[in-house]
Structure formats: C-alpha cells, structure tokens
Amino acid sequence: MNSVVFNGAFGWLHPADGSTGVVLCNPFGYDALCTHRGWRKLAERLAAAGLPALRFDYPGTGDGAGMEDDPGRVDAWLASIGAAVHHLREWTGVTHVALVGLRLGATLAAVAAERIGGVDALVLLAPPVTGRRYIRELRAHRQSWLSTSAGMGAVPIADDDAYVEAFGFGLHGGDIAALSAIDLMRDTRAPAPRVLLLDSNGSNLAATLAAHYEQNGVLVEQSGFEESDRFFLEALYSEVPAEAFARVSAWLAEDAGSVAAQSAQGEQAAAVQSAHSALDPQPHMRLARHRATERPVAFGHCFGIYCEPDVPLQDAPAVLLINTGAAHHIGDGRISVLLARRLAERGIASLRMDIGGLGDAQPSAPEVNLDVLYSTALRDDAATGTDWLAARGHARLVAFGVCGGAFVSLHVCAVHPNVVAAYGVNLQKFTWDGAARSPGEQRMVSSKTYLRAVFDADKWRRALRGQTGTHPLRIAAVLAKRAARRAVFSAAQAIERRTGWPVALNDARALLQGIQAKASQMRLVYGELDSGLEEARLQLGASFAALRATPSVRAVILPGLDHALFTREARDAVMADFEGWLSAELIGEAANPAAALGLGDALPATRAGATAYIGSPASN
Numbered sequence: 001m002n003s004v005v006f007n008g009a010f011g012w013l014h015p016a017d018g019s020t021g022v023v024l025c026n027p028f029g030y031d032a033l034c035t036h037r038g039w040r041k042l043a044e045r046l047a048a049a050g051l052p053a054l055r056f057d058y059p060g061t062g063d064g065a066g067m068e069d070d071p072g073r074v075d076a077w078l079a080s081i082g083a084a085v086h087h088l089r090e091w092t093g094v095t096h097v098a099l100v101g102l103r104l105g106a107t108l109a110a111v112a113a114e115r116i117g118g119v120d121a122l123v124l125l126a127p128p129v130t131g132r133r134y135i136r137e138l139r140a141h142r143q144s145w146l147s148t149s150a151g152m153g154a155v156p157i158a159d160d161d162a163y164v165e166a167f168g169f170g171l172h173g174g175d176i177a178a179l180s181a182i183d184l185m186r187d188t189r190a191p192a193p194r195v196l197l198l199d200s201n202g203s204n205l206a207a208t209l210a211a212h213y214e215q216n217g218v219l220v221e222q223s224g225f226e227e228s229d230r231f232f233l234e235a236l237y238s239e240v241p242a243e244a245f246a247r248v249s250a251w252l253a254e255d256a257g258s259v260a261a262q263s264a265q266g267e268q269a270a271a272v273q274s275a276h277s278a279l280d281p282q283p284h285m286r287l288a289r290h291r292a293t294e295r296p297v298a299f300g301h302c303f304g305i306y307c308e309p310d311v312p313l314q315d316a317p318a319v320l321l322i323n324t325g326a327a328h329h330i331g332d333g334r335i336s337v338l339l340a341r342r343l344a345e346r347g348i349a350s351l352r353m354d355i356g357g358l359g360d361a362q363p364s365a366p367e368v369n370l371d372v373l374y375s376t377a378l379r380d381d382a383a384t385g386t387d388w389l390a391a392r393g394h395a396r397l398v399a400f401g402v403c404g405g406a407f408v409s410l411h412v413c414a415v416h417p418n419v420v421a422a423y424g425v426n427l428q429k430f431t432w433d434g435a436a437r438s439p440g441e442q443r444m445v446s447s448k449t450y451l452r453a454v455f456d457a458d459k460w461r462r463a464l465r466g467q468t469g470t471h472p473l474r475i476a477a478v479l480a481k482r483a484a485r486r487a488v489f490s491a492a493q494a495i496e497r498r499t500g501w502p503v504a505l506n507d508a509r510a511l512l513q514g515i516q517a518k519a520s521q522m523r524l525v526y527g528e529l530d531s532g533l534e535e536a537r538l539q540l541g542a543s544f545a546a547l548r549a550t551p552s553v554r555a556v557i558l559p560g561l562d563h564a565l566f567t568r569e570a571r572d573a574v575m576a577d578f579e580g581w582l583s584a585e586l587i588g589e590a591a592n593p594a595a596a597l598g599l600g601d602a603l604p605a606t607r608a609g610a611t612a613y614i615g616s617p618a619s620n
Helices: 030-048 073-092 104-116 131-146 174-180 204-215 242-262 265-276 332-345 376-391 404-415 447-454 457-464 472-499 507-517 531-540 545-549 568-587 593-597
Strands: 002-006 009-014 020-025 053-057 096-102 121-125 163-166 169-172 194-199 219-224 285-287 292-299 302-309 318-321 350-354 397-402 419-425 521-526 553-557 612-614
Touching (some): 002 053, 009 073, 020 073, 020 104, 020 242, 030 053, 030 096, 030 242, 053 073, 073 104, 096 104, 096 242, 104 121, 104 131, 121 242, 131 174, 169 174, 194 204, 204 219, 292 332, 292 376, 302 376, 318 332, 318 404, 332 397, 332 568, 350 376, 376 397, 397 404, 404 419, 404 507, 419 568, 507 545, 521 531, 531 545, 545 553
Parallel strands (some): 020 053, 020 096, 121 194, 194 219, 318 397, 397 419, 419 521
Antiparallel strands (some): 002 009, 285 292, 302 350, 553 612
16 A cells, blocks of 8 residues: 545555546544544455555544644545545546545545546445534534543533534534535435445435435445444444445445456556556655644554654654554544644654554554553564654654553653653553453543442442443442452552562562663653553552652643543643643753643642642652
C-alpha cells in the first residue's frame, strides 16, 4: 500500500491491475477509530481481488488537514470524495469506479455519487438514511456514556448546543444543520446503476430506501449486516465482519468481471503502468496554519506521521506520540494529531506512530490483545521510532502516551538513551502481570466508583430484577480482593521502612529508580476516578511516599479527566499540562509547570480547576 495526499486529505492506495477501482468512504469519529483495522483489511481484500482501493481521511478528520471545528466540514467531506474518485482514476488508470461507505461514510458516499455522477456501483454499509437521525444517535451515545463510570463528571452538552459529540469526536456550528438536512430519500435518486445495501438495525428505513432506488431504475441488492455489533467496538475488541466483507468483495468483483470482459487487457495494463508512475514517491501535507509540514514515514515494520515545524525551537526535544491501546496513531479524540500540530506551532517536532502491527504498521498484527499491548515488543518498536527521530538530528526525545501508550512510554524511557523524559496519562500498570489479572479486574473502574455502586439503592433494585450487567455482590468481591492486595503491599512496605530489608521485589519502584538513575524525567497524570491511580497508590504508597526517592518522577491529578480523554475539556487539560511541563522541565521557559499553566501552586488535594501534585517534596 502507498501513502497519498490530495486536497487536504491523507490516505492509502492499495494498488491492483484491475479496471474497476474502489473508493472507501470512512465512517465518522469514534466509528472510524474502532473500525480502522477492519477497514484496512477490506481494502487489502479488494486489492487482492484485483480491485485497486483508496481509503482516506476527510479534511479535519484523522490525518487530514484542518480541524473538526472548521466551518463547512460536511461540504469539504463530500468534495473530498469527488477528489478521491478523480485521483484514483489518475493514479491507477481505472475506467470504472465504485464507492463503498460505512455508517456516515455510506450517507456521504450516496450523496457524493449523486452529485458527481459516473459512479458505477455503490455499497452502503449500515447507512443512516437521514442526517437528523444520525445526529440523534450521536447525542444518545454521549448521554449513554455519561451514565457509565467512565463518563462520570463529564460536562453535559445541551441538545441545542452548537456542538454534538460522542466518544471524543464532534460536529460544530453550521455543520450540525448541514448534516441534519441530508435525507437520502430526498437528496438521492439513482446514485449508481447498482447498489448493495447491508443494513445493521433491521429498520424499515433501509427497505424504503432500497425501494426508492429501485423505482428510479437502480438494481438493488439488500441484506442484513449482523456482524456490525461486533465491528463497532473499541479497537481492542473490534472484530472484522468477514462475511459482510466477503460479500462486498464478491459483489464488486462480479461487476469488475463484466467490465474487464469489455476492455482490452493490453491497453488496460499500459494505462495502469502509466498511472502508477504519477504517484508522488514522497507525499507530504503542508499545514500553513500550524507552520509545519507532515510526512508519512516507514521504519522497520512501523509507520508514523512526522510533523516538522517550519522554524524549529532551539534545544527543544522532539516528541514521540505512541498508540493508545489498539487505536491507530491519531489517538482517541484525535489527541495525537491535535497535540502534534500545537507543538509544531511552538517549533517542536513530533512523530505519531503505529507500533506492533497496529494501525498502518506493516504487516497488520494477526491478533491484538492485552498481552500484545503490554509486551516488550511494543517497547522495542517504540525504540525504533526514537532511533528514527535521532537519525533526523533530534538528540533528545520525549515519549507521550495514554493508558497502554503510557506503559510503553514509561518503559522506552527506562531503556533508551535518547529518551530524556516520558509523560503518561492514566497509566494502568507499571509492569504487566498477564494472567494474574482476574476477570473482575479487567475493567478500568476505580474503587471509589465501585463503592458508589455498592451503596446505590437503585443498582440493587435493578440487580434483583436482573437488569444490571454487574451485580453489586460481584463488585463487593472485587473490592475485597483489592483491599487484601493493598494490605499485603502495605505490610511489606512497612517492614521495609522499619528494617531496611525488602520483603518483596517492587518492580514499579525499581523501574522508576532506573529512570531516576538515568537522569530522565517522568510525569504521571491521572484522573480523579481512574483505576490507574489506585494501582499507583498500591505500588508507591497511599500518599506516593516512594516518589521521595525519585524526585525526577512526579505524579499529578488533573480534575475532570476521563480515562480515554473523550471530552474536549480533558484533552485540553492534558495538552496544556504537557506543554507547560515540557517548557518548564525540558526547555526552561517557565519556573514550574503549575505556574506556566496558570494552575496555581502545588496542592495537597484536588480542587476544581487545580492540579494536585502527589508524592513530591512540596506535598509531603
């Protein structure tokens, strides 16, 4: 596959020598993050069937140019689909083009096909038939998330607000109205001669749309999309809808076969060879607003986007942005892209990368699970990213990561000579104990949240009626296990303090002591209710007293942080804290991070809008 850039969009061309090409139209936001791995596999399947495929990020999404709150996003997305069709023809020499859209991408694909004309086939996978219905779904998802432990404390968004979002990705201002106004029954009649429609919810809307197209002379094939429920899950758990994708590939290849029968193979091969030479061997995206240029790069089996500022800040370290869990390199809520471009405006270079077969790394990992995400192999892959940056002249590097990315950041900082600092958000584990994690401990829920559930009368009522997924008694058992574990650790730590004899090896402390000995910096940032904070207190003491022995390691609580940084407020708080810490500790632009951020002095406890510093000399 070849990386490509066009009209503010970033994408991948999966070449093949067929005469029918396919443009894959991404879903929006969290759907795109969840399905990235499977979407790539569909592109690879199509290319293997002789259908060159182009998948891409719309402007203001993924690695595309611009921001999600720029005006006119919906129009820009529709225009980018037209540009993708044009460039696919130019790059591959195909004579016929099909569009395949997923979720909102299916809605956009139908509208774009109607507008541009000349689309030979259209595949709609779980399409929202109306934009208004899709907006309602986003609001419902957000509301549902607010009722979970992960969304506890998030700022509500009113239905009449000029912002709609779910799981970190949003629509703004006039684009809400523009999308709400789309109705496929009204805005499309015959977007393509052939349409394959796979519906996920069994509503009458899809059948009505199919009948509408048939009345306008379209040959429509309609069926269910039962695998969609397992596809639209967090990237770690998302399952590729093998049956649906096999059907899509066969249906498109069927059409391509009739096209090929009408084409002269010699002429087609010559056209393809000529078109392939038109590909830019070194694609790049100019970001005038951010005074930077971004380039896709490959090193070893890893992939990354290098964001290079026009005017580098002297003596500033470069930043390595590592995958959050199994999500690809843009990060939840697109935080890696947002942070990279903010840093570029200050003259700081960065590399956001895919490691361990994640995202667009080559090849894609055959399986992704927690043992993979917390393996030393990912630390070694991150080290190849630091080596690549060092070879570019960046002698000092800072690793940044959230959750699993925080784990990798911590470990690469401990071993790589060029990594002078690491910043980890909501670190869940200092070392990985694999099978020692019981099923009840898999969920990232703090004991404080669990305690609220145990004493919640409504939860007991629902449990007695069999209406809750986790019974309060099971929660109580998890809390008891955690309390026993804390007691064992506390006893061991007390004996060690009094006698000086280590009762048991503490891998977490040894890791942080190694970072201290290496003269590197480490900043651990937690949300008030994150379960990682509990793990840190277990390993380092209830008041983080162990950090007194490692003054280069700091732990802080930032109010309002959800685990994955799904809210704007959480992302903004983390990015501001990171930039302030970077300035104070590694660039020397401010006296201390708290002052640089306007957050006040170090505090012994958290209060709204303030940072709580834990385990530092100032707070002990």
